[in-house]
Amino acid sequence: MADLFDSPDATPPEDRAPRPLADRLRPRALDEVIGQRQLLGPDAPLGIMLASGALSSLVLWGPPGVGKTTIARLLADATDLHFVQISAIFTGVPELRKVFEAARHRRTNGQGTLLFVDEIHRFNKAQQDGFLPHMEDGTILLVGATTENPSFELNAALLSRAQVLVLERLSLADLERLAQRAEKELGRALPLDGAAREALLEMADGDGRAALNLIEQVMAWKTDAKLDTAQLTRRLMRRAAQYDKSGDGHYNLISALHKSVRGSDPDAALYWFARMLEAGEDPRFLARRITRMAVEDIGLADPQAQAICIDSWQTYERLGSPEGELALANALVYLALAPKSNAAYIAYKAARADARRTGSLMPPKHILNAPTRLMKEQGYGSGYSYDHDAEDGFSGQDYFPDDMGRQRFYAPVERGFERELKKRVEYFERLRRERSG
Template sequence: MADLFSSDPTINSEPGADTRDDSAGHPAPLADRLRPASLVEVVGQGHLLGPEGALTVMLTGALPSLILWGPPGVGKTTIARLLADHVGLHFVQISAIFTGVADLRKVFDTARNRRANGRGTLLFVDEIHRFNKAQQDSFLPHMEDGTITLVGATTENPSFELNAAVMSRAQVLVLKRLELRDMELLTQRAEKDLGAKLPLDGPAREALQEMADGDGRALLNLIEQVAAWGATDPVDTETLGKRLQRRAAQYDKSGDAHYNLISALHKSVRGSDPDAALYWFARMLKGGEDPRFLARRITRMAVEDIGLADPQAQALCVQAWETYERLGSPEGELALANAVVYLALAPKSNAGYAAYKSAMRSAAQTGSEPPPKHILNAPTALMKDQGYGAGYAYDHDQADGFSGQNYFPDGMKRQVYYVPVERGFERELGRRLDWFVEQRAKRGKG
């Protein structure tokens, strides 16, 4: 990050800058030499930069402020720089790690002067989630009056890390980790720049790409190390791992990629296997996973896969999350581990989840059907004349506390969304539901 700043806390870039050699004539790092010169050269983000990609469509009009959310090494900085070139804005880059309030004020003043001279500013903020609330709020007036077009980069979920005010004024674009085919394309570009094929056999070549774990910058750095060996015979996977001081198996795509591990953890909990669940939980922690991500996912498991079969499960997960926030690492992870064991052993039900999805489908299909008039309040005489509230039966006035009235729209057939399972607390909820159905049928006949 040290290259982000000189005496001025910004980097200003003009199109066409040559990055192949530094001021002393030394070759620039491979990752800099292979930095894309146009948006079409960016790999792995076709959902944003393809012919129908979200960013491609945006560029047909005025560029809005953006939040680029994605893992390291997938092109966030590169895309921001190329966007500035594409729309003719002056590119300014700062890092939230090193920038204080005084630095921000200087950036905004300079951008305001630049705008007065007829040129706009694209302000790229790396690690924007590291700014506090006050610092994030300082961007708002300058975004609103057009002094800057903000492009923020973050590896953290912006829903949790950024102010609602900033989020409402910017569009979030999600960048994906690079897949193996993207890594192969980068490898081929590197070989063209180096003027030679990498001295690796087929499995070792793939292992090298997997070691980078979806990070393009990391891959190019690894390639630079391998090329420096000057090997004449192809290196195999075992030798590659020894020379790079990494175990290639650790990056095996069959089990170690981030999405595979979280899937294994989730399905182990769903399958009521606390031992397997703890194993995958530990694997993710050992791999450097953010415990907060795990806390969110564990709470999601309670909501989706346990639900009302054990109403305490969700509360226990939230408590474990709060305990982690108070204790921090490493003691806080034990609270999350306890939650994992509890969820694995809890009765399972997705009945509430399924009911919610069914209700959402019905809501989309029925549009703006109004509620039946008998359950509408009538605070005015006109509303009473329209029949609002007429015939409403107050359930607490009934002997058994149940009126059996219809609460769906008048023109809509009664729906059944929630079907409880015969497990855990939902067994009791099922008995209650059966009684209500029976009473509603009796009173409907009457």
């Protein structure tokens, strides 16, 4: 009896099974990839590598759903390399040995191997070192994919042998092109009006795979009329924003928040604050960071800023969420609009640096106490001027070590309360010159 699949009209069961839309629309050539023109254009890194026939090992760094796996597969096709895909989550040392051995055998037969390692940052440092000899002798061309910052997660030795390429979130225009491609594949238009269509694409948050999954869901709905935004959001949940409390998303957003406050922009500060709360950040972490902003960036230009931050923190602890978060928002707006000075911060760091440099220099003897006769005989306390007995309550004596000389660390700025402190510094400097003269 002939095999069922010998018939030209018969297809294997796996080919007859329904395929996800994202899989059906996977590009077959690099010029079909949507987005990432900064990498794939004729004058971009990958375009130049392919044109010159000199593809190097790569690390593709970017958020989920922007084409890392697709680009790696198409690079193998474009360079006639055998494509092998593994995931660092599911692959151990024994499996890696088999991959390298197969690549070595393939190489002896005249074919190279492009090894694509998804989530490469999940490999520990020793496992990452295991790739190095196989990259160096040409057994494999490594293409790693990561959503985490390679500077922190990958070995310096591996990074020195691979070029890091940054992939970007897909823009709304990119996602619209993807939606049009999906409509062509499915043979009908999305049942959404213009505003709802844009809302759907925004829900994907720059993730092409998520966009196609959302489109597939919407296309499965049985509806004769176009849905508006309200109807769409009732039927479909917004995709959670990409955020990892211990990863790049966390550090990128807190950096944006801190710099918005330093830049005196309360609106941007509130936006990044809200973004972090919406993503599930612990408000206590934000309270601590807001207080740090008051200490570092406002300092003595507004001495009450720090107290306001501590009060808002305590208010949050008493009220909890969500009301307590408003107290933190109040403090954030206050800090953004407060006068800024890091003069005390700079002075503190300079003093620490001098303390390390000068080591164990003794204080001058005239400011040391002399509780014993021997210490008095050694000159401890001799010549000390009691400031309260001096004119203006200021003796003008030198309090630095004898071998060090007087230093100037604190230079207040002409902003906020520090303007008054600057007057005081200048006043005491003038008196010091007069008394020393």
